[in-house]
Amino acid sequence: MDIALLIEKVILISVVLGISLVTAMYTTLAERKIAGFLQDRYGPNRAGPFGILQPLADGVKLFTKEEIIPREANRFLFVLGPSLAMLMACVGTAVIPWGEELEIGGRTVSLQIADVNIGILYIFGVVALGVYGIMIGGWASNNKYSLLSAIRAASQNISYEISLGLSLIALLMVTGTLSLGEIVEQQRGFNWNIWYQPLGFILFLTCSFAETNRNPFDLVECETELVGGYHTEYSSMKLGFFLFAEYINIFVASAVMSTLYFGGYNFPGMDALAQAGVSQNWITLIGVGAMFVKVLLFIFFFIWVRWTVPRFRYDQLMKLGWNIMIPLAIANIVITGVVIWLTGN
Amino acid sequence: MTAIFYILAGIMLAAACYVAVSRDIARAVFCFFGVLFAMAGLYIFALADFVAVTQILVYAGGVVVLMIFALMLTDKQLLENIRRGESSGPRLFRARALPSILLALAVFAVLLQVITAVDWGNMAWRHEAVAAGNRITGHENMVENVGVNLMTRYLLPFEVISVFLLAALIGAAYLARGRTNN
Amino acid sequence: MSHFLIVGAALFSIGLYTVFSRKNAILVLIGIEFMLNAAILNLVAFGRYDRIDNEGQVFAIFAIVLAAATVAVALAIIINVYKQYKTIDPDKIKDMKY
Numbered sequence: 001m002d003i004a005l006l007i008e009k010v011i012l013i014s015v016v017l018g019i020s021l022v023t024a025m026y027t028t029l030a031e032r033k034i035a036g037f038l039q040d041r042y043g044p045n046r047a048g049p050f051g052i053l054q055p056l057a058d059g060v061k062l063f064t065k066e067e068i069i070p071r072e073a074n075r076f077l078f079v080l081g082p083s084l085a086m087l088m089a090c091v092g093t094a095v096i097p098w099g100e101e102l103e104i105g106g107r108t109v110s111l112q113i114a115d116v117n118i119g120i121l122y123i124f125g126v127v128a129l130g131v132y133g134i135m136i137g138g139w140a141s142n143n144k145y146s147l148l149s150a151i152r153a154a155s156q157n158i159s160y161e162i163s164l165g166l167s168l169i170a171l172l173m174v175t176g177t178l179s180l181g182e183i184v185e186q187q188r189g190f191n192w193n194i195w196y197q198p199l200g201f202i203l204f205l206t207c208s209f210a211e212t213n214r215n216p217f218d219l220v221e222c223e224t225e226l227v228g229g230y231h232t233e234y235s236s237m238k239l240g241f242f243l244f245a246e247y248i249n250i251f252v253a254s255a256v257m258s259t260l261y262f263g264g265y266n267f268p269g270m271d272a273l274a275q276a277g278v279s280q281n282w283i284t285l286i287g288v289g290a291m292f293v294k295v296l297l298f299i300f301f302f303i304w305v306r307w308t309v310p311r312f313r314y315d316q317l318m319k320l321g322w323n324i325m326i327p328l329a330i331a332n333i334v335i336t337g338v339v340i341w342l343t344g345n
Numbered sequence: 346m347t348a349i350f351y352i353l354a355g356i357m358l359a360a361a362c363y364v365a366v367s368r369d370i371a372r373a374v375f376c377f378f379g380v381l382f383a384m385a386g387l388y389i390f391a392l393a394d395f396v397a398v399t400q401i402l403v404y405a406g407g408v409v410v411l412m413i414f415a416l417m418l419t420d421k422q423l424l425e426n427i428r429r430g431e432s433s434g435p436r437l438f439r440a441r442a443l444p445s446i447l448l449a450l451a452v453f454a455v456l457l458q459v460i461t462a463v464d465w466g467n468m469a470w471r472h473e474a475v476a477a478g479n480r481i482t483g484h485e486n487m488v489e490n491v492g493v494n495l496m497t498r499y500l501l502p503f504e505v506i507s508v509f510l511l512a513a514l515i516g517a518a519y520l521a522r523g524r525t526n527n
Numbered sequence: 528m529s530h531f532l533i534v535g536a537a538l539f540s541i542g543l544y545t546v547f548s549r550k551n552a553i554l555v556l557i558g559i560e561f562m563l564n565a566a567i568l569n570l571v572a573f574g575r576y577d578r579i580d581n582e583g584q585v586f587a588i589f590a591i592v593l594a595a596a597t598v599a600v601a602l603a604i605i606i607n608v609y610k611q612y613k614t615i616d617p618d619k620i621k622d623m624k625y
Contacts, residue, residue, distance in 0.1 A: 074371060076372070077371060077372075077375070080375075116394075117394075117486050117488055118394060118395065118398050118488055121395075121398040121402065122398065124402060125398055125401040125402050125405075125406060128401070128402055128405070128406025128407070129401070129405060129406060131410065132378075132410075135410070135413060136375070139371070139413070139417065140371075147417065150417070151414065151417060154410050154413070154414055155414075157410075158407070158410060161406070178488060350530065354530075354534045357534070357538070358534070358537055358538065358541070361538055361541040361542075361561060362541060364541075364545060364554070364557060364561075365541050365544050365545045365548070365549075365558075370551060370553070370554065373554060373557070374553075374557070377557050377560070380538075380561070380564070381564070384564050384567075384568065387531070387534065387568060388567075388568070388571050388587075390531075391531060391568075391571040391572050391574070391575055392575055393571045393574060393575075393583075393584045393587065395584065395588070396567075396571055396584050396587045396588055396591070399588050399591050399592075400567075400591060403591050403592065403594075403595045404560075404591065404594075404595070407595055408560070408594070408595055408598045411598060411599060411602055412553060412556070412557070412598070412602065414602075415553060415602040415605055415606055416553055418606060418609070444547070445543075445544050445547035445548035446544060446548075448543060448544070448547060449540040449541065449543045449544035449547075450540070452539070452540050452543055453536055453537060453539075453540035456532075456536035456539065456540070457533065457536060460529055460532045460533055460536060461529070463529075465528050465529050470576070471576060474576035474577070475576075478578070479576060479577060479578050479579055480575065480576050480578060481574075481575050481576075481577075481578045485578070487578075487581070487584070490578070490579075490581055491581050491584055491585060491588075494580060494581045494585055495585060495588075498580060499585050502585075502586075502589060503589075506589055506592055506593065509593070509596065510592065510596055513596035513597075513599055513600050514596075514599070516600050516603075517599045517600050517602075517603040518603075520600070520603035520604055520606075520607055521603040521606060521607070
């Protein structure tokens with residue numbers, strides 16, 4: 001194996017992982033700030049200017065708190081739960097193309113860790129495995145609220161995975177490839193998939209809210225019914241891992257949505273810039289910037305929805321998933337098929 | 346590369362053995378998860394990446410969740426096991442398990458005998474496949490080929506399986522429904 | 528090639544042992560899944576020599592899908608049995624009707 005390639009990939013992996021962790025860290029601050037704004041109060045503003053050091057303070061607090069493992073819990077599974085949640089949240093970043101190629105010293109560096117030819121299925125698999133952290137944690141706690149929450153998490157994720165997969169199938173009919181790299185290249189300039197798949201995008205967005213257990217679908221940790229849900233018995237950094245994994249999931253979900261429907265690193269006028277003689281490296285960097293702007297907008301959208309829309313009831317959630325989302329997703333596939341057939345390609 | 350194959354196979358077999366002998370059903374199910382994951386790795390070594398992803402999606406994403414679900418709903422002993430925690434280690438040899446062990450070992454011996462008796466280097470079909478360029482080398486995009494084959498050559502089994510899945514869906518829903526009439 | 532088959536054979540035997548020795552219907556089901564997986568591993572290993580038709584890989588996918596359907600139905604049955612008998616030990620379920 002090529003040593004230079006290995007070094008390049010290791011650096012890329014560390015950078016991507018670092019950026020996703022830092023983004024997730026500051027999403028916690030952004031969430032509290034935006035919540036404050038929406039509720040007409042100040043958010044956290046004591047640690048550093050504008051509360052900018054708040055995530056660090058939170059981290060230190062979580063690390064130094066006493067760690068309690070309930071006597072009645074299964075220790076092995078109890079520790080495994082948050083670790084799995086964190087792991088599954090992080091591995092999703094591997095197939096997302098963050099930008100085009102960079103030229104560094106005559107070497108072309110692709111800003112995608114692994115362009116596997118089954119990228120979408122990989123994402124889908126990671127999403128399917130994401131529920132394990134919650135299930136194992138909730139189950140190992142040996143607490144009835146945690147157990148209820150784990151059962152809710154499992155049934156909610158399975159139900160919404162179906163419509164998630166069906167909305168992706170319609171997208172795949174348009175793109176004709178499973179590779180995320182190729183899907184982004186097809187959307188060059190302003191030719192984004194959202195123009196072809198508006199209904200599919202709305203379905204995907206709703207499902208990603210359900211899959212990341214965010215309000216209005218956060219029945220899994222609904223305080224009013226289940227105390228703390230699956231993390232009732234957790235304390236210290238294990239609790240921190242669960243909460244943090246949720247923010248990484250939001251980051252990954254935002255990145256996936258930007259990649260699949262909003263052109264990833266493509267931005268309007270990139271061809272004009274190339275013709276105007278701007279070097280490829282600058283266009284790539286602007287593209288990475290565009291990608292991040294899109295991701296941050298999606299993260300903002302997640303937070304905005306959380307603090308404005310009330311929580312569903314559990315039966316309403318299930319009804320929405322099975323009676324509305326799945327028929328809509330199937331209708332979307334049929335419409336897409338008919339349109340492709342009529343337009344001849 | 347072969348080292349990774351042996352590591353994966355080792356993990357897989359060790360986890361499978363744990364499932365077979367463990368008394369803690371909760372851990373057994375999670376080891377089952379590990380077996381399925383390592384199997385997906387082995388499929389990738391057999392250059393069948395689409396099968397590997399299907400394995401992860403269907404088995405690890407769906408089947409194991411269902412199993413944990415059923416376990417949560419059925420097994421009262423389970424909570425006891427969780428409560429006992431570390432004390433319930435595996436117990437390898439039980440007198441009543443002896444016939445099963447003998448049977449399993451006998452089957453394994455027969456299979457091993459057959460596998461080692463075959464001279465894999467000189468199989469005619471293997472040479473034919475290599476000569477005709479019909480061997481997967483790992484550099485081609487197999488997903489497209491598999492997809493085209495599913496929709497053309499294997500269309501009939503594909504449709505039969507769809508009908509079968511529908512039947513299974515209806516059957517499972519019928520079995521699991523609440524009994525309101527009695 | 529023969530490595531795949533040996534691993535498959537070992538997994539098959541472990542599955543067989545699990546099916547015959549365990550006293551929990553869910554673990555018996557897991558044993559059956561082991562045996563199915565061993566068969567799928569063989570299909571995939573031989574499928575390497577079929578680049579054009581993909582017979583091995585396609586039928587491996589079919590087998591995975593069938594196994595998933597089996598599990599769904601079997602678990603529904605197990606839950607029903609549990610409701611009826613309050614146990615899922617296959618040896619203790621002796622009545623054919625209720």
